[in-house]
Amino acid sequence: MSYLVIAYAFAVALLGGFLIWSLRTLRDLDRR
Amino acid sequence: MNPFLVAVAVARKDLLSEWRTREMVPALAQFIVLALLIGNFGFQIDSRNAPSIAPGILWLTLVFAGLVAFGRTFGAEREQASLEAMLMTPASPVAIFAGKALAASALLVACEAVLLPALSLFFGTPFSGAIVFVVLLATVGMAALGCIFSAIVARVRARELLLPLLTLPLWIPFIVAGGQAVQSAMGLPGSYDQAIGLLIDFDILFVVLTSLAARFVLDE
Amino acid sequence: MKVNRYEKAAAGAVALMLVAFAAIFFYAPTDWLQGAVQRIFYLHVSSAIAAYGCFTVVLLGGLVFLRNESYAADRWARAGALVGVIFTTVTLVMGSLWAKKVWGQFWVWDARLTSTLVLWIIYAGYLLVRRLAEPGRQAARIGALVGIFGFVDVPVVHFSVTWWVTQHPGPVIVNDALPPEMLATFLFTMFCTIVFAAVLVVIRYRIETLRDAKQVLVEPAKVVSARQPEPVP
Numbered sequence: 187m188s189y190l191v192i193a194y195a196f197a198v199a200l201l202g203g204f205l206i207w208s209l210r211t212l213r214d215l216d217r218r
Numbered sequence: 219m220n221p222f223l224v225a226v227a228v229a230r231k232d233l234l235s236e237w238r239t240r241e242m243v244p245a246l247a248q249f250i251v252l253a254l255l256i257g258n259f260g261f262q263i264d265s266r267n268a269p270s271i272a273p274g275i276l277w278l279t280l281v282f283a284g285l286v287a288f289g290r291t292f293g294a295e296r297e298q299a300s301l302e303a304m305l306m307t308p309a310s311p312v313a314i315f316a317g318k319a320l321a322a323s324a325l326l327v328a329c330e331a332v333l334l335p336a337l338s339l340f341f342g343t344p345f346s347g348a349i350v351f352v353v354l355l356a357t358v359g360m361a362a363l364g365c366i367f368s369a370i371v372a373r374v375r376a377r378e379l380l381l382p383l384l385t386l387p388l389w390i391p392f393i394v395a396g397g398q399a400v401q402s403a404m405g406l407p408g409s410y411d412q413a414i415g416l417l418i419d420f421d422i423l424f425v426v427l428t429s430l431a432a433r434f435v436l437d438e
Numbered sequence: 439m440k441v442n443r444y445e446k447a448a449a450g451a452v453a454l455m456l457v458a459f460a461a462i463f464f465y466a467p468t469d470w471l472q473g474a475v476q477r478i479f480y481l482h483v484s485s486a487i488a489a490y491g492c493f494t495v496v497l498l499g500g501l502v503f504l505r506n507e508s509y510a511a512d513r514w515a516r517a518g519a520l521v522g523v524i525f526t527t528v529t530l531v532m533g534s535l536w537a538k539k540v541w542g543q544f545w546v547w548d549a550r551l552t553s554t555l556v557l558w559i560i561y562a563g564y565l566l567v568r569r570l571a572e573p574g575r576q577a578a579r580i581g582a583l584v585g586i587f588g589f590v591d592v593p594v595v596h597f598s599v600t601w602w603v604t605q606h607p608g609p610v611i612v613n614d615a616l617p618p619e620m621l622a623t624f625l626f627t628m629f630c631t632i633v634f635a636a637v638l639v640v641i642r643y644r645i646e647t648l649r650d651a652k653q654v655l656v657e658p659a660k661v662v663s664a665r666q667p668e669p670v671p
Contacts, residue, residue, distance in 0.1 A: 193481075374570050387559050423590075
């Protein structure tokens with residue numbers, strides 16, 4: 187059961203983190 | 219200009235240059251010695267399990283030797299200067315590429331000519347035409363791929379790191395099929411003929427692909 | 439704070455993924471053979487498919503670039519490669535955790551896992567080569583070639599390993615038949631993941647475009663230096 191949780195937590199962290207980081211990079215580039 | 223003649227001429231030039239300097243001989247020789255030493259002291263090898271272990275040692279050695287041999291086809295600075303000169307002639311880039319790949323293959327085949335009998339001698343595994351055929355067949359495809367990536371990374375930083383990183387994934391099919399073929403030839407279960415068929419298919423596929431790519435890679 | 443249209447698209451994609459997660463955890467039935475851990479496979483397989491889609495973008499971008507030197511095509515390739523590697527990472531990690539629970543070990547050298555690992559190595563290599571090469575034409579060209587060889591290699595590796603396994607028969611494990619609720623959940627998750635990947639690729643494309651534009655402004659004059667003459671041997 188915990189393997190399931192770890193798996194999805196990892197996916198959410200990686201995909202979500204990547205999305206947020208990309209959006210922030212985009213904002214930074216737009217500002218300058 | 220006849221492409222075959224061009225290829226042969228380029229191959230001859232490379233081989234003559236290698237013959238004069240003999241830089242590759244110690245490099246390749248050390249792999250052979252290493253293979254024998256590690257095979258003997260790294261494994262608990264005896265006459266019963268030798269056919270299980272020897273194919274692995276063979277392929278490990280071929281891969282490392284191949285990386286060295288093909289990495290040098292386009293690596294050296296002198297090579298790049300003479301390459302630029304050749305590209306200014308009307309000779310087809312594919313023919314030039316073929317010539318260099320041919321020369322590098324010849325060097326690797328020379329290494330194999332020592333390695334295969336040595337393995338058989340030191341580990342007691344069979345030495346047959348079937349095994350030689352496998353290795354020669356695999357060398358064709360591995361040479362095409364090794365040389366094209368050598369050319370691709372020739373002008374990039376950290377090419378000693380990049381060459382194995384890019385080449386090894388493409389060599390995996392050869393190692394899988396070739397490994398099985400050698401194992402079969404040494405008496406282990408598995409089909410030799412199917413493995414050979416696969417090697418031929420891979421050779422055709424990758425020789426065609428690298429020939430198409432050569433034009434883009436060499437034409438800077 | 440003004441929300442730009444990329445952020446709106448991202449919000450929409452995230453919302454879709456949340457709905458998919460709801461389906462995965464509350465709608466799909468529990469697998470009687472594997473238990474709860476089987477739910478991993480919905481996102482695991484969807485990520486793999488999204489990754490293949492991204493790498494197709496890399497392939498097409500590379501081919502178009504080789505054909506007509508379109509730097510826009512190259513930017514799509516760069517965007518696709520990065521997003522693809524991220525999704526492949528997700529696939530590998532989720533797959534390993536599932537394998538540990540179901541097969542008792544994190545890794546098995548079967549065709550699917552091996553070719554997915556090779557896929558990761560190839561496109562991580564793609565990103566590294568591009569970073570190390572001279573930005574611009576050299577990097578784009580090398581990228582295109584690596585992308586093409588890499589794309590061809592993955593099915594070849596998959597095929598080789600599948601064949602190798604037939605030479606060494608062992609226990610066959612996978613049961614692929616799916617009851618309708620599971621199939622529906624899987625298809626829906628796949629759709630949402632692909633949309634999410636597409637949004638990410640478009641965002642990264644925009645980032646690459648803005649970065650390239652800044653490069654041009656920052657380097658107004660590039661001095662062309664003559665190549666040092668090689669000493670004649």
